[in-house]
Amino acid sequence: MKMRVWNFLVFAVLSITVSACMNGADTMKGEENAQLTSPPNVPPPIKRSHSTKVKVQLEVVEKTTPISDGVDYTFWTFGGSVPGSFIRVREGDLVEFNLSNHPNNKMPHNIDLHAVTGPGGGAASSMTAPGHTSTFSFKVINPGLYVYHCATAPVGMHIANGMYGLILVEPKGGLPKVDREYYVMQGDFYTKGPYGQRGHQPFEMEKALKEQPDYVVFNGSVGALTGDKALTAKVGESVRLYVGNGGPNLISSFHVIGEIFDKVFIEGGDQINRNVQTTLIPAGGSAIVDFKVEVPGTLVIVDHSIFRTFNKGSLGLIKIEGAEDKAVYSGKISDSVYLPEGGAVQSVGEAVKVPMARTKQEQMTFGKQKYEAVCAACHQLNGEGIPNAFPPLAKSDYLNADKKRAIGTVLRGLQGVVTVNGKQFNSVMPKLDLSDEEIANVLTYVYGSWSNAGHQVSAQEVKALRAEKAPEKPQEH
Numbered sequence: 001m002k003m004r005v006w007n008f009l010v011f012a013v014l015s016i017t018v019s020a021c022m023n024g025a026d027t028m029k030g031e032e033n034a035q036l037t038s039p040p041n042v043p044p045p046i047k048r049s050h051s052t053k054v055k056v057q058l059e060v061v062e063k064t065t066p067i068s069d070g071v072d073y074t075f076w077t078f079g080g081s082v083p084g085s086f087i088r089v090r091e092g093d094l095v096e097f098n099l100s101n102h103p104n105n106k107m108p109h110n111i112d113l114h115a116v117t118g119p120g121g122g123a124a125s126s127m128t129a130p131g132h133t134s135t136f137s138f139k140v141i142n143p144g145l146y147v148y149h150c151a152t153a154p155v156g157m158h159i160a161n162g163m164y165g166l167i168l169v170e171p172k173g174g175l176p177k178v179d180r181e182y183y184v185m186q187g188d189f190y191t192k193g194p195y196g197q198r199g200h201q202p203f204e205m206e207k208a209l210k211e212q213p214d215y216v217v218f219n220g221s222v223g224a225l226t227g228d229k230a231l232t233a234k235v236g237e238s239v240r241l242y243v244g245n246g247g248p249n250l251i252s253s254f255h256v257i258g259e260i261f262d263k264v265f266i267e268g269g270d271q272i273n274r275n276v277q278t279t280l281i282p283a284g285g286s287a288i289v290d291f292k293v294e295v296p297g298t299l300v301i302v303d304h305s306i307f308r309t310f311n312k313g314s315l316g317l318i319k320i321e322g323a324e325d326k327a328v329y330s331g332k333i334s335d336s337v338y339l340p341e342g343g344a345v346q347s348v349g350e351a352v353k354v355p356m357a358r359t360k361q362e363q364m365t366f367g368k369q370k371y372e373a374v375c376a377a378c379h380q381l382n383g384e385g386i387p388n389a390f391p392p393l394a395k396s397d398y399l400n401a402d403k404k405r406a407i408g409t410v411l412r413g414l415q416g417v418v419t420v421n422g423k424q425f426n427s428v429m430p431k432l433d434l435s436d437e438e439i440a441n442v443l444t445y446v447y448g449s450w451s452n453a454g455h456q457v458s459a460q461e462v463k464a465l466r467a468e469k470a471p472e473k474p475q476e477h
Ligand SMILES: [Cu+2]
Pocket: 076, 107, 108, 109, 110, 150, 151, 152, 158, 163
């Protein structure tokens, strides 16, 4: 009897060992902290031949920095840069993701990584209020180069403010070795003033909806890859660019003037195309491009939708130094592109006509549709808001106390400290560009719902307030 138990044990232990060995590289061993890099740098290739637990610490930082010479923009960033920190893991790894939202930030944020197999790419599990950290984990099953981005409502606005980056999942055998690797990511930006207009430029929702950006840039600003920030390589070296496109709207016709891509890992996946001039990178997509540099000179990275390059900023440089020619770089190229050759097309649109409501009941119906389409992203469907970020409209003392002020809020946006039902909010509600009728209907709906004061708001009242001398900036308190 004793003997049999012993035999069984030996057998069990043996078979566990054998199956572990057969899985070989799949066995999880140890843990490590991910090394993150800001663009254009990429963490070094992974040397491990086994899977491990990788801890990623990524902090969201909202900050104002130049988008172009003399033009400031308030970016929302993953790790302090646009695009966000580059993350490099290996197929089969278990990633423990820690997303921190800096306490000075005004907005809640989260992350949707296209490398995640799971609902929302992690979005719901990572929703994080300012001053908090969320943790979730995922196994990276598919190798490839993946985009990550914020997916907090309004999603388009978070992405438009720079909330995207790349995560590389190296295949088990690694990628072919190259001499230099760089991180380049395109994005389109929508500002109140046209391209080049000086000063702080706020995000402009209307242009974003029309997909008419003022700026199309690599690595977050005009000139991020020119001058002393140009990428470099030496004659004879092989260069790899990990290229992403954050959008939010445009697709990129990615091209390097003066080179031919020897290899393109199409859309960041396994399939390799060779001898490519221009590769298409969708919004929310990527590509890996490899090329060997044979002669000295300056290569120019562009989106070959070429007005973007010469009028909106999508231009970067790679300086190739060769033994015999150091003076090949011609200042002329970069001098000319800094000059706006004519601003972005300006559009002066009238508000879209909406059917006029004839009764309060019709106002409620139209207003509800508008509310769900526009306001619910922030204030939530039932009007209860999100703590520390979006104030409630349901039973809001602030709303119910002053109808004219509420109209002004929707008409012009709101920023600064407001106290709603005893809780302070210090954030920004963007100006929404709604017509008089739309504002009247949506506020009539809000006042008529969730036990609010029941006021009716007419288009005439909105019109009258619109005609009053409007403050240049959104209302401040
Ligand atoms: Cu965000």
